[in-house]
Amino acid sequence: MNFQDVANVSGGKDSDCVAALCADRQQRTGRPARFLMADTGHEHEWTYEHVHRLEASLGISVEWVKRDFTEDLARRRARLPRQWREAGVSENLIDDALELLHPTGIPYLDMVMAKGMFAAGASRKFCTEYLKVMPSDDQVVNPLLASGVSVTQWLGIRADESKKRADTEKHPRFGRSGNHNLPARLLLYRPILDWTVTDVIAYHKRRGIPINPLYAFGFNRVGCFPCINERKGAIAIIATRFPAAIDKLREWESLCARVAVARGTQPDKFDGTATFFPAGTVPRVIGNAPIDAVADWAMTSRGGLQVNIFAGAPDGNDALTSAAAEDFERAQDEGHYACTGGMGWCEA
Structure with missing residues (x-):
């Protein structure tokens, strides 16, 4: 039976490590490997540029897949x-x-x-399934399985990221999945399951692979910009340093309000479900709050009543921020990550 490795790439620090580990295995053993980036159209443009730098650093080619709606x-x-x-x-x-x-x-x-x-x-958290899982499965993984090629899918999941991911019974290092009607089998592999963020930073430095520059601004995670589960501190960073992202979401909320499923209940009013962040994001706001209200709240201290003069300052892992800042400065000297870049702000 034929076998092939498939590594998911997101532009985040964990998937960087997994891509490097998979590339090393490919070089060492000659086993075929493919590297997939599922493009949501909602990443910061620096993330796209980072993936291209990663390709050059590892000597790999990343395939870009995206869902057609x-x-x-x-x-x-x-x-x-x-x-x-x-x-x-x-x-x-x-x-x-x-x-x-x-x-x-x-x-x-x-x-x-x-x-x-x-x-x-x-x-209603269907975004990962529709934008990441489905295009990767439909365009690459399932066709391989249908052709008789068994796939080992490499995933950048670490147990210390969250309580949910720490559930090693649900997310073991190895796990079988896939459509049993297909002639081949799918093995899920989580090679960095027991790594800490310190291990991840050390591996980037040791392996000499780039770090997404967004971490240099205090973000703890990189993916959709922003994610619907974004922390208050990260929203403040976006609001102060990348305001074009807020402008984009304001436009998207306006568009969604005009086609919202609940429009029939309030045909002439802004629909409360047509907001990027879920109900309850902003304390003391009943129901959903539009992006401008969320951005204003992110600039306040705990309780949401007093402006926080430190809002927008880096609040992520200091070691990660420092390591990313070093790489960011190096990359800019080489002509990468031009200032502004369509997202509204860049530190000089």
């Missing part, structure tokens, strides 16, 4: 007129929604428009 949007267009007319929504609002429900080429935004809501809240 053309059919999803077409189904929503077909359903919406009947649903909204039954709810008493005016024809001009229906026409406006139908005009919007066409692919933009930005997977994250297309997903939101097709769903009529953001993936905000524990019961």
